[in-house]
Amino acid sequence: MIKLEEIRFFYTRDSFNLSIPQLAIGRSEKLAITGPSGCGKTSLLNLISGIVRPVSGKIFLGDIELSALNQQDLKDMRLMKMGLIFQQFELLEYLNVLDNILLPFRINPILQLQEKTKERAAALAASMGLGDKLKRYPAKLSQGERQRVSVARALVTKPEVLICDEPTANLDPVNRDRILDIIDSYCDETKTTLIMVTHDQEILHRFHRIINILDYSNYKDKNELNG
Amino acid sequence: MGNSFYIAWKYLQFYWGKTLLLILSIALVIFIPLGLNYLVNKGSADLMDRAEKTPLIVGAKGSETELSLSSLYFKKPKIEPLEYREVEKLKSQQLGKPIPLNLEYQVKEQPIVGTTSDYFEFRELELKEGRRMAILGECVLGAKAAEKLNAKVGGSVISSPSGAFDVAGSFPLKMSVVGILAETGTPDDEAVFTDIKTSWVISGKAHGHQDLQQIENDTLLLNKNETQAVASPAVLSYTEITPENINSFHFHGDPSDYPVNAIIVQPNDRKSALMLRGRYENEQDAAQMLVPAEVIAQLVDTMISVRDLLILAGVIIGIACLAILAFVFALSIKLRKAELTTMKHIGASRNFIGSVLSLEVGIVLISAIIISGLLTLLMGNFGIPLIEKFIS
Numbered sequence: 001m002i003k004l005e006e007i008r009f010f011y012t013r014d015s016f017n018l019s020i021p022q023l024a025i026g027r028s029e030k031l032a033i034t035g036p037s038g039c040g041k042t043s044l045l046n047l048i049s050g051i052v053r054p055v056s057g058k059i060f061l062g063d064i065e066l067s068a069l070n071q072q073d074l075k076d077m078r079l080m081k082m083g084l085i086f087q088q089f090e091l092l093e094y095l096n097v098l099d100n101i102l103l104p105f106r107i108n109p110i111l112q113l114q115e116k117t118k119e120r121a122a123a124l125a126a127s128m129g130l131g132d133k134l135k136r137y138p139a140k141l142s143q144g145e146r147q148r149v150s151v152a153r154a155l156v157t158k159p160e161v162l163i164c165d166e167p168t169a170n171l172d173p174v175n176r177d178r179i180l181d182i183i184d185s186y187c188d189e190t191k192t193t194l195i196m197v198t199h200d201q202e203i204l205h206r207f208h209r210i211i212n213i214l215d216y217s218n219y220k221d222k223n224e225l226n227g
Numbered sequence: 228m229g230n231s232f233y234i235a236w237k238y239l240q241f242y243w244g245k246t247l248l249l250i251l252s253i254a255l256v257i258f259i260p261l262g263l264n265y266l267v268n269k270g271s272a273d274l275m276d277r278a279e280k281t282p283l284i285v286g287a288k289g290s291e292t293e294l295s296l297s298s299l300y301f302k303k304p305k306i307e308p309l310e311y312r313e314v315e316k317l318k319s320q321q322l323g324k325p326i327p328l329n330l331e332y333q334v335k336e337q338p339i340v341g342t343t344s345d346y347f348e349f350r351e352l353e354l355k356e357g358r359r360m361a362i363l364g365e366c367v368l369g370a371k372a373a374e375k376l377n378a379k380v381g382g383s384v385i386s387s388p389s390g391a392f393d394v395a396g397s398f399p400l401k402m403s404v405v406g407i408l409a410e411t412g413t414p415d416d417e418a419v420f421t422d423i424k425t426s427w428v429i430s431g432k433a434h435g436h437q438d439l440q441q442i443e444n445d446t447l448l449l450n451k452n453e454t455q456a457v458a459s460p461a462v463l464s465y466t467e468i469t470p471e472n473i474n475s476f477h478f479h480g481d482p483s484d485y486p487v488n489a490i491i492v493q494p495n496d497r498k499s500a501l502m503l504r505g506r507y508e509n510e511q512d513a514a515q516m517l518v519p520a521e522v523i524a525q526l527v528d529t530m531i532s533v534r535d536l537l538i539l540a541g542v543i544i545g546i547a548c549l550a551i552l553a554f555v556f557a558l559s560i561k562l563r564k565a566e567l568t569t570m571k572h573i574g575a576s577r578n579f580i581g582s583v584l585s586l587e588v589g590i591v592l593i594s595a596i597i598i599s600g601l602l603t604l605l606m607g608n609f610g611i612p613l614i615e616k617f618i619s
Binding site for chain 1: 233237241565
C-alpha cells in the first residue's frame with residue numbers, strides 16, 4: 001500500500017539525517033513508530049503524508065508516486081486518501097464541533113459538502129459521544145473531547161490511511177483508551193491503514209508492527225537523544 | 228468562494244468584539260473626512276440656497292453676518308432694531324416690496340416672526356391646513372413648530388416671557404392658531420408667524436384693557452374727567468385677544484417708532500435693487516442694506532477653508548491609523564500561524580488560505596464603509612441643523 005524507497009531526508013540547518021532504504025506498509029496494517037524525541041518520527045509521518053518532500057528517494061501510495069506530484073496534487077491526494085490526527089488536536093477555535101469535523105470539506109473544492117456529509121459527520125460525532133456537543137466550541141470541551149473531534153475530522157473523509165502523531169500524548173489513560181478504541185475499531189471495520197507515532201509503551205500491543213526510528217535515523221551521537 | 232467566505236465569516240463572528248472594534252475604528256477613519264466634507268458641502272448649499280432666495284435685507288448697522296443669519300434663520304438679533312418708519316420709507320420709494328421681521332420673542336423654543344402676509348408669498352409658503360392670520364392675536368405655525376408645540380388649528384399658543392427677571396417687559400400673549408404651513412425643510416418650519424402688530428402687542432407697545440370710562444372702582448384710576456381717564460397699574464391688560472375685547476386694543480405713541488429687527492426687500496427689478504443699495508451707502512445712515520448671498524458666501528468660504536484643514540488632518544490621521552491596522556493584521560496572521568498551518572496540512576491550498584484572509588479584510592472594510600456611509604447620511608439629517616445652530 002505504502003512504499004518508501006531509498007529515502008533520504010534532512011534539514012539544512014540541522015545535523016538530523018533520516019535515511020530509509022526500504023519500508024513497506026500493507027493495506028489495513030497497523031504500524032507504530034517509536035523512538036526518542038527529535039529523532040525523526042514526525043518527519044517520517046510528514047514524508048508519508050506529503051507535507052514535506054524527501055531530498056532523494058521515492059514514496060508510493062498504491063501506484064501513485066507521491067514524490068512526483070506537484071504541491072496541489074499532493075494536497076488533493078492527502079485530503080482524499082489520508083486522515084491526519086495531531087498531538088495538539090489542532091482544532092479551529094472559532095468553529096464549533098460540527099464545523100471542525102467538516103473542515104476538510106470546506107477547505108478544498110475537491111470534496112463536495114453535501115447534506116449527507118453533514119449527517120455523516122453528526123453520526124460520527126454521536127458515535128464518539130459528542131452528539132450533544134455539535135454546537136459547542138473547542139474552548140468549552142475537555143481534552144478528551146477535543147481529541148475525539150480531531151479524530152472525527154480525520155475519519156469524516158473516509159481515508160485509506162490514518163496518520164496519527166502522538167494522538168494520546170495529552171490524554172489521561174481513560175481518554176487515551178477511548179480514543180484508541182475508536183481508531184482501532186474504525187480501522188478494523190474499514191480496512192484502513194494506521195500509522196501512529198507514539199511514546200506510550202502501554203499501547204504498543206494494539207499494533208501489528210512496531211518500528212524504532214533510530215534504526216533509520218543517522219545521528220552523530222544517538223545517546224544525546226532522550227525519550 | 229462560498230466555503231472561504233463561511234470560514235472568514237465564522238472567524239469574524241467568533242471574535243465579534245475585536246471585529247466590531249476594528250470595523251468602528253476604520254469606519255471613523257473613513258467617516259471623519261467624508262462626513263465633514265458632506266456636512267460642509269450640504270450645509271453650504273443649504274445656507275447659500277436660502278440666502279440666494281433673499282435678495283436684500285435692511286437692518287441696523289452692525290455685523291452683516293449677524294443681520295443676515297438672524298433674518299434668514301430667525302435667531303434673536305444681537306443688534307439694535309430699526310424703527311418701523313424705515314419700512315414706510317421703503318414703501319414710499321416704490322422700488323420694491325419691504326417685508327418687516329420682528330424677531331424678539333418666542334413660544335417656548337420656537338421663534339415668533341412678526342411680519343406681514345407678504346412673507347408667505349415671498350417664500351412661497353403653502354398652508355397644509357387652516358388660513359393665514361387676519362386679525363390681531365392670530366398666528367400661523369410652521370410644520371415642525373406645530374409638531375413641537377403640539378398645537379392644532381383652533382388651538383392656541385402662548386408667547387414666552389423674554390426673561391425670568393423681565394417683569395416690566397413682554398407679557399405672555401395667548402394667540403389663536405388659525406393655520407399650519409406645509410413642511411418646507413427650511414427654518415420657516417420652526418417659526419410661529421404672526422402679524423407684526425401682534426408682535427408689538429407682545430412687546431407691550433399695544434395692549435387692551437377695560438374701558439376706563441366705564442370703571443367705577445376709583446382705585447383702578449389715577450385721574451378721571453369727562454374727556455380723559457388715566458389708569459393706575461392695578462388695571463390688568465388682556466392676555467388674550469378675543470372678538471369681545473379686540474376693539475379695546477390700542478397702540479401708544481407713533482407706530483412709526485415701533486421696532487423692526489430686519490426688513491426683507493424684494494426689489495422690482497435689477498435697476499431698483501441697484502438704486503436701493505445706492506441709497507443705503509450713506510455712512511451717516513443708521514440702517515444698512517446688504518445682499519445676504521454675498522455675506523453668506525464669505526461665511527461659506529471660511530467654512531470651506533476650515534473644512535479643508537480638518538480633512539487634511541483627518542487624512543493624515545487616517546493614513547496613520549490604517550498603517551497601524553495593517554500592522555495589527557500582519558501580527559494577527561503571525562498569531563494564527565498554527566491554525567493556518569493546520570488548514571494547509573489537512574489540504575487547503577495557498578489560494579484558499581489567502582482568500583479566507585482577504586475575505587476577512589474585505590468584510591471588515593465593506594462593513595466599515597457601509598457604517599461610515601450611514602453615519603454620513605445621519606450627519607446629513609442631524610448635522611445640518613447643528614451646523615446652522617453653531618453658525619448662528
